[in-house]
Amino acid sequence: MTRFFAWGTFLLGCLFFALPLIGMTEFSLKMRRGEYSFDAYRRVFEDQRFWDTFSYSLILAAATIVVGVLLVVPTAYWVRLKLPQARPVIEFITLLPLVIPAIVIVFGYIRLYNTSSFLPLTGSALGTDILLTMGYTTLALPYMYRSVDTGLRTIDVATLTEAAQSLGAGWITILSRIILPNVMVAVLSGAFLTLAIVLGEFTMAALLNRPAFGPFMQLLGANRAYEPPALAVIAFAITWGCMGLMQLVTRFSKHERAKA
Amino acid sequence: MSFLTLTHLEKSFGANRVVKDFNLSVEKGEFISLLGPSGCGKTTVLRMVAGFETPTAGGITIDGRDVTSLKANSRNIGMMFQAYALFPNMTVADNVAFGLRVKGVPRAERDARVAEMLALIGLSEMGGRFPFQLSGGQQQRVALARALAPRPSVLLLDEPLSALDAKVRVSLRNQIRQIQQDLGITTIFVTHDQEEAMSISDRIVVMNGGVADQVGAPFEIYNRPRTKFVANFVGTLNTFEVRVTDPATGRVALAGQDLTLPDAPLSARTGETLTVALRPEALRLGRLADAEALLPAKVTDVHFMGSVIRLRADVAGTDVSLDTFNRPDTPPPTVGSMIEVSLSGRDFIQLRA
Ligand SMILES: Nc1ncnc2c1ncn2[C@@H]1O[C@H](COP(=O)(O)OP(=O)(O)OP(=O)(O)O)[C@@H](O)[C@H]1O
Ligand SMILES: [Mg+2]
Numbered sequence: 001m002t003r004f005f006a007w008g009t010f011l012l013g014c015l016f017f018a019l020p021l022i023g024m025t026e027f028s029l030k031m032r033r034g035e036y037s038f039d040a041y042r043r044v045f046e047d048q049r050f051w052d053t054f055s056y057s058l059i060l061a062a063a064t065i066v067v068g069v070l071l072v073v074p075t076a077y078w079v080r081l082k083l084p085q086a087r088p089v090i091e092f093i094t095l096l097p098l099v100i101p102a103i104v105i106v107f108g109y110i111r112l113y114n115t116s117s118f119l120p121l122t123g124s125a126l127g128t129d130i131l132l133t134m135g136y137t138t139l140a141l142p143y144m145y146r147s148v149d150t151g152l153r154t155i156d157v158a159t160l161t162e163a164a165q166s167l168g169a170g171w172i173t174i175l176s177r178i179i180l181p182n183v184m185v186a187v188l189s190g191a192f193l194t195l196a197i198v199l200g201e202f203t204m205a206a207l208l209n210r211p212a213f214g215p216f217m218q219l220l221g222a223n224r225a226y227e228p229p230a231l232a233v234i235a236f237a238i239t240w241g242c243m244g245l246m247q248l249v250t251r252f253s254k255h256e257r258a259k260a
Numbered sequence: 261m262s263f264l265t266l267t268h269l270e271k272s273f274g275a276n277r278v279v280k281d282f283n284l285s286v287e288k289g290e291f292i293s294l295l296g297p298s299g300c301g302k303t304t305v306l307r308m309v310a311g312f313e314t315p316t317a318g319g320i321t322i323d324g325r326d327v328t329s330l331k332a333n334s335r336n337i338g339m340m341f342q343a344y345a346l347f348p349n350m351t352v353a354d355n356v357a358f359g360l361r362v363k364g365v366p367r368a369e370r371d372a373r374v375a376e377m378l379a380l381i382g383l384s385e386m387g388g389r390f391p392f393q394l395s396g397g398q399q400q401r402v403a404l405a406r407a408l409a410p411r412p413s414v415l416l417l418d419e420p421l422s423a424l425d426a427k428v429r430v431s432l433r434n435q436i437r438q439i440q441q442d443l444g445i446t447t448i449f450v451t452h453d454q455e456e457a458m459s460i461s462d463r464i465v466v467m468n469g470g471v472a473d474q475v476g477a478p479f480e481i482y483n484r485p486r487t488k489f490v491a492n493f494v495g496t497l498n499t500f501e502v503r504v505t506d507p508a509t510g511r512v513a514l515a516g517q518d519l520t521l522p523d524a525p526l527s528a529r530t531g532e533t534l535t536v537a538l539r540p541e542a543l544r545l546g547r548l549a550d551a552e553a554l555l556p557a558k559v560t561d562v563h564f565m566g567s568v569i570r571l572r573a574d575v576a577g578t579d580v581s582l583d584t585f586n587r588p589d590t591p592p593p594t595v596g597s598m599i600e601v602s603l604s605g606r607d608f609i610q611l612r613a
Binding site (some may be wrong): 181 | 304331333343345347358363386403406
């Protein structure tokens with residue numbers, strides 16, 4: 001009986017998530033009257049703005065991931081190694097971006113870094129891109145920090161560090177040759193989450209007026225009928241692709257199997 | 261001057277003084293064990309030598325150089341940990357090569373050294389494996405090879421065998437000792453297993469509450485323990501109350517028998533009682549011609565341990581352990597039977613608190 005209810009609830013949940021997706025996909029295929037076609041998808045792919053915004057967002061996502069890894073891995077490592085009592089504080093700080101709306105952050109940025117400020121980052125495209133990258137890094141921080149911290153938990157950070165030190169290694173060597181490779185799977189899952197966040201982000205890119213994928217989706221959604229659901233399906237496919245890659249990386253990393 | 265010296269070493273964690281006035285001189289090529297109960301500060305001493313802890317006071321020199329404030333990664337020390345601590349992302353060969361790579365040893369020389377080290381530990385075939393594909397004993401051998409590859413001046417081992425099962429433990433400790441002697445590397449070995457310490461060390465430091473109670477060769481530590489703590493921690497001990505009859509010559513009486521203790525004159529005066537100790541193997545079953553005294557005893561327990569039989573018996577109102585060798589033609593005494601034990605005053609150990 002309990003099993004029956006468990007399965008029933010599970011199926012209900014599946015329907016709840018799947019039905020809108022199925023409906024949306026079905027609708028996106030109906031551009032040609034009376035038959036299914038990929039016309040809407042073709043239109044999207046033929047649109048130059050799709051490629052421009054998509055590649056812009058990909059580049060920014062890559063930059064965000066690099067900044068995030070450089071910021072989070074040493075921090076999480078250091079906290080685990082030297083300041084374990086500070087962990088709750090750090091965790092709280094990394095959670096703040098979930099609580100503070102992106103719009104608050106971006107208005108803060110605009111106030112601080114406008115053209116008449118001490119650091120006029122919004123004055124140039126590159127400066128704004130840097131600002132946007134920082135914003136994305138902040139948004140992705142909770143996910144990045146958590147996955148890296150979880151990754152660090154699976155290795156004996158203190159002993160590995162001491163082993164490396166006794167063999168003559170300095171901090172950079174330890175971080176790049178020992179710590180980072182051992183939390184690579186965690187870093188990658190953080191990276192894929194970051195990618196998904198950056199690709200879908202609207203507020204920051206729109207308010208900083210950069211040609212990102214998020215605002216493009218919004219623009220298309222406001223003006224067309226069949227293309228937006230097609231775009232949504234594409235976005236979903238990308239996100240799921242990321243998740244699939246995450247799984248693959250976990251499955252195929254050689255030494256990770258030992259810890260499983 | 262000795263190769264490695266620790267002088268007046270102190271370490272406190274907050275108000276907790278963990279190591280107190282610790283002094284030790286180690287000669288080049290010597291194998292020293294730090295032996296003591298859990299929490300006595302063995303690991304802390306070792307970590308100060310390695311550079312992972314800064315001494316609160318005192319100094320450390322290696323090969324005449326003061327390293328007290330030198331960073332861990334510039335001390336050229338090899339270290340082996342209880343938890344192996346192999347780098348899980350690297351193959352066995354890469355683990356062994358790590359220290360050489362950090363030092364910038366050229367490729368050809370590095371490969372040669374790695375091959376040499378793997379041969380030394382008998383794992384030449386396993387260079388391409390990852391640590392998780394090895395048994396615990398193999399991992400710990402790799403850890404030894406990794407520690408030795410950069411030719412460290414001192415090798416430090418912190419209970420490297422305690423995670424292994426009994427058989428592997430014995431064979432690996434002999435292997436460690438063998439390699440240590442072949443390479444002539446100065447070694448400090450931390451353990452709380454007295455048998456382990458005695459079987460492979462040149463000298464043993466018995467630690468108690470952050471101080472070195474006694475430093476000496478295994479034979480000396482076992483047969484001439486200077487404190488009650490050392491005597492009780494190393495091996496089994498029987499204690500007897502004896503009455504002093506002549507302190508100047510060391511004569512005492514035990515159950516009506518006259519015995520002469522070593523280390524006369526005695527600290528106690530005539531008529532006083534003195535507590536003295538005797539190892540189980542110094543109480544011998546039967547009537548022995550060279551023994552000073554013979555006492556009747558009643559067997560209360562028999563442990564057949566193979567080559568050795570350990571009996572518990574009541575001797576002159578004291579419950580004692582005594583060891584005798586197994587002899588295929590003589591079955592051990594049974595519980596409740598009366599036996600005779602021989603003993604001599606010269607085997608007794610006098611203990612200071
Ligand atoms: N980092 C530290 N901070 C505070 N106290 C510590 C620290 N390291 C060790 N201690 C304390 O110092 C004492 C000695 O510890 P140490 O690890 O040297 O003992 P040990 O002899 O190696 O014991 P074991 O056989 O259990 O490994 C212990 O009471 C321990 O609680
Ligand atoms: Mg210890």
